[in-house]
Amino acid sequence: MAAPTRTPRTTWIDEGLRALGVGGPDAVRIETLAQALGVSKGGFYWHFDGRRALLEEMLDAWERVVIDEAINRVEREGGDARAKLQRLFALASSREARALGSIDLAVRDWARRDKWQRPAEVLDALGLKPGSFVADVGAGDGYFAFHLAARVGSQGRVYAEDILEDELAKIRSRKAKQGLGQIETILGTPSDPRLPAETLDAILVVNAYHEMPEFDAMLQGMYGALKPGGLLAIIDAQDEPGQPRSVYRERHTLPAEIVREDAARHGLRFPRELPGFSNPESKRKYYFLLFEKPKRS
Numbered sequence: 307m308a309a310p311t312r313t314p315r316t317t318w319i320d321e322g323l324r325a326l327g328v329g330g331p332d333a334v335r336i337e338t339l340a341q342a343l344g345v346s347k348g349g350f351y352w353h354f355d356g357r358r359a360l361l362e363e364m365l366d367a368w369e370r371v372v373i374d375e376a377i378n379r380v381e382r383e384g385g386d387a388r389a390k391l392q393r394l395f396a397l398a399s400s401r402e403a404r405a406l407g408s409i410d411l412a413v414r415d416w417a418r419r420d421k422w423q424r425p426a427e428v429l430d431a432l433g434l435k436p437g438s439f440v441a442d443v444g445a446g447d448g449y450f451a452f453h454l455a456a457r458v459g460s461q462g463r464v465y466a467e468d469i470l471e472d473e474l475a476k477i478r479s480r481k482a483k484q485g486l487g488q489i490e491t492i493l494g495t496p497s498d499p500r501l502p503a504e505t506l507d508a509i510l511v512v513n514a515y516h517e518m519p520e521f522d523a524m525l526q527g528m529y530g531a532l533k534p535g536g537l538l539a540i541i542d543a544q545d546e547p548g549q550p551r552s553v554y555r556e557r558h559t560l561p562a563e564i565v566r567e568d569a570a571r572h573g574l575r576f577p578r579e580l581p582g583f584s585n586p587e588s589k590r591k592y593y594f595l596l597f598e599k600p601k602r603s
């Protein structure tokens with residue numbers, strides 16, 4: 307009997323890159339790739355330990371493609387070393403190369419961040435499940451908003467809020483490509499997240515709370531948006547206490563003690579601090595504080 311033919315490793319990588327190009331990193335799901343290739347998931351695990359291993363190989367493959375293409379173009383027309391160097395510089399500064407380079411950097415950022423930010427653990431701590439309603443306040447380009455959307459599914463809702471319209475536009479463009487109707491962007495103001503009242507199971511504020519000069523007004527807005535018993539997670543960069551807030555804002559840090567005092571002033575309970583995060587590139591350390599809006603008695 308002939309041995310079953312196994313889908314080659316490179317086919318999984320190519321399909322992963324195709325899915326990445328269409329829908330971004332969250333679209334790279336083993337199940338979805340298997341469906342697209344018309345094969346079972348079993349063959350995937352023959353080649354890779356898991357999704358993370360695939361993402362790493364996709365990054366390596368992408369790097370090889372970009373580098374090989376640059377070398378080919380420079381070599382194709384021949385000439386001496388000086389002429390080749392000139393062509394390389396022209397290529398590196400071309401619009402096309404800049405576009406490729408920025409995709410490459412963006413993809414690397416996202417894949418690398420998953421490693422140390424452990425988004426699934428954050429979502430677990432918030433008790434999020436299909437159908438949950440959640441807000442990502444200070445969402446930036448939506449790193450967490452898309453993880454949240456995958457968790458809450460089409461029955462849930464993710465309010466991706468920020469004060470920068472450019473960031474929200476990036477989220478909307480990716481949301482449209484991936485067909486994620488559960489994400490809604492909200493343009494807030496520095497003192498009002500403009501979230502719907504008493505609707506949310508949880509709110510996540512990552513690396514953004516330190517940037518909010520009108521922190522009391524923001525906390526008030528977030529408190530009002532949580533359901534009784536709803537959770538607020540604040541993840542921010544640790545620092546030593548004792549400085550004025552303006553100093554921390556410049557440093558992009560905020561001592562956890564200050565966040566706890568702020569939250570207590572607004573009547574939020576502090577059930578626990580969870581294991582923090584350490585970004586291996588910036589060497590920054592982040593704490594992870596979880597607060598709860600009291601349940602109605």
Ligand SMILES: C[S@@+](CC[C@H](N)C(=O)[O-])C[C@H]1O[C@@H](n2cnc3c(N)ncnc32)[C@H](O)[C@@H]1O
Pocket residue numbers: 443444445446447448449450467468469470473494495496497499511512513514517518519524
């Ligand atoms: C360093 S980024 C972090 C983005 C995202 N949370 C992440 O972890 O990738 C901080 C974000 O907070 C936003 N921000 C600052 N003040 C804000 C406020 N008062 N309300 C909402 N967003 C705010 C900024 O516009 C920026 O997009």
